[in-house]
Amino acid sequence: xxxxxxxxxxxxxxxxxxxxxxxxxxxxxxxxxxxxxxxxxxxxxxxxxxxxxxxxxxxxxxxxxxxxxxxxxxxxxxxxxxxxxxxxxxxxxxxxxxxxxxxxxxxxxxxxxxxxxxxxxxxxxxxxxxxxxxxxxxxxxxxxxxxxxxxxxxxxxxx
Amino acid sequence: xxxxxxxxxxxxxxxxxxxxxxxxxxxxxxxxxxxxxxxxxxxxxxxxxxxxxxxxxxxxxxxxxxxxxxxxxxxxxxxxxxxxxxxxxxxxxxxxxxxxxxxxxxxxxxxxxxxxxxxxxxxxxxxxxxxxxxxxxxxxxxxxxxxxxxxxxxxxxxx
Amino acid sequence: xxxxxxxxxxxxxxxxxxxxxxxxxxxxxxxxxxxxxxxxxxxxxxxxxxxxxxxxxxxxxxxxxxxxxxxxxxxxxxxxxxxxxxxxxxxxxxxxxxxxxxxxxxxxxxxxxxxxxxxxxxxxxxxxxxxxxxxxxxxxxxxxxxxxxxxxxxxxxxx
Amino acid sequence: xxxxxxxxxxxxxxxxxxxxxxxxxxxxxxxxxxxxxxxxxxxxxxxxxxxxxxxxxxxxxxxxxxxxxxxxxxxxxxxxxxxxxxxxxxxxxxxxxxxxxxxxxxxxxxxxxxxxxxxxxxxxxxxxxxxxxxxxxxxxxxxxxxxxxxxxxxxxxxx
Numbered sequence: 263x264x265x266x267x268x269x270x271x272x273x274x275x276x277x278x279x280x281x282x283x284x285x286x287x288x289x290x291x292x293x294x295x296x297x298x299x300x301x302x303x304x305x306x307x308x309x310x311x312x313x314x315x316x317x318x319x320x321x322x323x324x325x326x327x328x329x330x331x332x333x334x335x336x337x338x339x340x341x342x343x344x345x346x347x348x349x350x351x352x353x354x355x356x357x358x359x360x361x362x363x364x365x366x367x368x369x370x371x372x373x374x375x376x377x378x379x380x381x382x383x384x385x386x387x388x389x390x391x392x393x394x395x396x397x398x399x400x401x402x403x404x405x406x407x408x409x410x411x412x413x414x415x416x417x418x419x420x421x
Numbered sequence: 422x423x424x425x426x427x428x429x430x431x432x433x434x435x436x437x438x439x440x441x442x443x444x445x446x447x448x449x450x451x452x453x454x455x456x457x458x459x460x461x462x463x464x465x466x467x468x469x470x471x472x473x474x475x476x477x478x479x480x481x482x483x484x485x486x487x488x489x490x491x492x493x494x495x496x497x498x499x500x501x502x503x504x505x506x507x508x509x510x511x512x513x514x515x516x517x518x519x520x521x522x523x524x525x526x527x528x529x530x531x532x533x534x535x536x537x538x539x540x541x542x543x544x545x546x547x548x549x550x551x552x553x554x555x556x557x558x559x560x561x562x563x564x565x566x567x568x569x570x571x572x573x574x575x576x577x578x579x580x
Numbered sequence: 581x582x583x584x585x586x587x588x589x590x591x592x593x594x595x596x597x598x599x600x601x602x603x604x605x606x607x608x609x610x611x612x613x614x615x616x617x618x619x620x621x622x623x624x625x626x627x628x629x630x631x632x633x634x635x636x637x638x639x640x641x642x643x644x645x646x647x648x649x650x651x652x653x654x655x656x657x658x659x660x661x662x663x664x665x666x667x668x669x670x671x672x673x674x675x676x677x678x679x680x681x682x683x684x685x686x687x688x689x690x691x692x693x694x695x696x697x698x699x700x701x702x703x704x705x706x707x708x709x710x711x712x713x714x715x716x717x718x719x720x721x722x723x724x725x726x727x728x729x730x731x732x733x734x735x736x737x738x739x
Numbered sequence: 740x741x742x743x744x745x746x747x748x749x750x751x752x753x754x755x756x757x758x759x760x761x762x763x764x765x766x767x768x769x770x771x772x773x774x775x776x777x778x779x780x781x782x783x784x785x786x787x788x789x790x791x792x793x794x795x796x797x798x799x800x801x802x803x804x805x806x807x808x809x810x811x812x813x814x815x816x817x818x819x820x821x822x823x824x825x826x827x828x829x830x831x832x833x834x835x836x837x838x839x840x841x842x843x844x845x846x847x848x849x850x851x852x853x854x855x856x857x858x859x860x861x862x863x864x865x866x867x868x869x870x871x872x873x874x875x876x877x878x879x880x881x882x883x884x885x886x887x888x889x890x891x892x893x894x895x896x897x898x
Contacts, residue, residue, distance in 0.1 A: 685861025
């Protein structure tokens with residue numbers, strides 16, 4: 263079943279009041295949707311985050327992402343900076359998947375890593391506290407976030 | 422410094438290209454903003470989640486939330502169900518803060534608990550995997566999420 | 581009936597499948613909601629638009645707006661620049677109503693004037709073609725847009 | 740120049756503070772982007788609006804749209820019902836363009852017809868007052884809206 267069909271069915275369940283949470287079939291469809299992506303981009307000013315993300319993608323046997331250099335400051339003036347950053351990548355290049363990391367919401371709200379498909383749909387995400395609270399190096403925080411974002415939708419590390 | 426002023430300053434930093442992440446002052450301003458909220462609502466069909474959330478709010482010495490009974494199925498047909506659910510609460514009642522829990526994104530994407538203020542701004546959030554992956558009872562998952570959402574912006578449990 | 585109550589009722593109608601378009605009562609409630617606003621702001625870099633908007637607000641016997649000087653370029657990197665601009669104003673000041681004018685969507689999509697309340701809800705709007713198509717002076721275009729945005733929700737010029 | 744490139748350039752102009760409104764090149768790129776769309780869908784419960792839209796698309800020498808039957812009530816519980824309706828269509832089928840018509844914002848705010856591409860970007864739009872104010876038949880209102888939405892981005896009726 264293709265991903266659009268899965269979503270259509272889930273929407274119908276919600277309309278009928280017969281929705282009882284994500285199903286195993288939906289998780290498998292979502293994983294397949296991600297595995298089918300060829301061009302993955304990571305929008306950012308420098309390549310530190312892309313490198314950390316690629317280390318993790320490899321462990322999960324997923325294709326590597328390429329770095330997309332865009333000016334992302336302006337995303338921080340929106341209400342959902344990380345999501346806005348992902349959409350900016352989508353608006354300005356052709357790709358199958360965007361992995362963007364930025365602020366979650368208001369200043370002080372910490373960070374969000376978001377996985378978005380080429381239609382702008384949110385597939386997974388993971389949060390971190392503000393840097394001043396966790397004190398991790400940015401590459402370590404990003405590595406943890408992408409790992410968590412993949413694990414929480416059922417992906418597994420391939421030995 | 423009031424919260425609008427804090428945001429104005431952070432926006433100015435981004436415009437100037439002189440933004441280097443959340444500051445301690447911003448975290449304190451955000452915490453103060455949340456502490457000043459009087460009416461907190463949790464939109465849902467039943468009271469299970471509200472009860473779990475209130476147990477945690479009490480531990481953090483924050484005011485209790487009240488249950489707002491609204492029909493939330495339709496939020497699941499939007500791109501960000503949890504955020505849409507929070508906005509639906511805001512649209513239909515007067516309150517200072519909304520704590521909403523729903524799906525993060527597409528079907529299969531697991532859940533998100535979001536803390537939103539009366540202007541619709543996102544203050545904090547926490548994710549969980551799909552229920553079929555973690556197998557926790559919903560009240561336990563919600564308790565973990567709200568705890569995490571508060572800890573990650575610097576709140577602490579009061580002994 | 582207060583505005584939140586009106587919205588709550590309309591949402592209930594939609595859930596029940598018994599919604600048949602805007603009602604006269606909703607329009608009156610919306611007008612009353614706007615008339616009750618005390619502080620109206622127009623976010624922009626210069627005061628040309630604010631002046632044009634105030635000329636029209638006076639004709640409709642509505643309170644004048646004040647100019648809010650914010651850096652709005654970054655809104656143009658979002659998917660809905662005019663709406664983002666309104667939210668930026670809301671994020672950084674306390675006000676009851678925002679009237680923002682900016683691009684509708686992608687580059688080339690012309691402009692949108694949007695009226696937003698303090699919760700971030702969209703109350704009315706009006707579009708214009710790109711300047712290169714209509715050739716009007718910006719103050720004339722803005723004057724036409726705010727007039728149209730008010731007329732379309734039932735406001736009338738007061739003689 | 741492809742559409743992503745056009746947007747990338749416009750975003751760069753905004754970042755540099757050298758943006759002076761939509762250009763002729765952007766309008767041509769936008770028109771070309773729309774002309775290249777093969778599958779156009781109109782989400783709705785019945786076919787009245789699709790028929791009206793197709794009458795107009797033909798006049799502009801654009802490909803006809805097909806009717807996409809989806810349950811759209813839930814869109815009315817979101818903050819931007821017409822845009823949400825367009826996204827619901829995009830989420831549940833593969834298409835190049837969506838033309839959706841629904842409420843603009845809050846109950847009472849009248850209607851919006853929106854043209855959205857397959858990435859979820861807004862290409863054009865047109866508003867109408869609430870039906871109780873204009874009294875037009877729905878097919879006439881929709882015909883006027885799609886005509887206006889096309890004219891305002893430089894499309895012309897083909898004799």
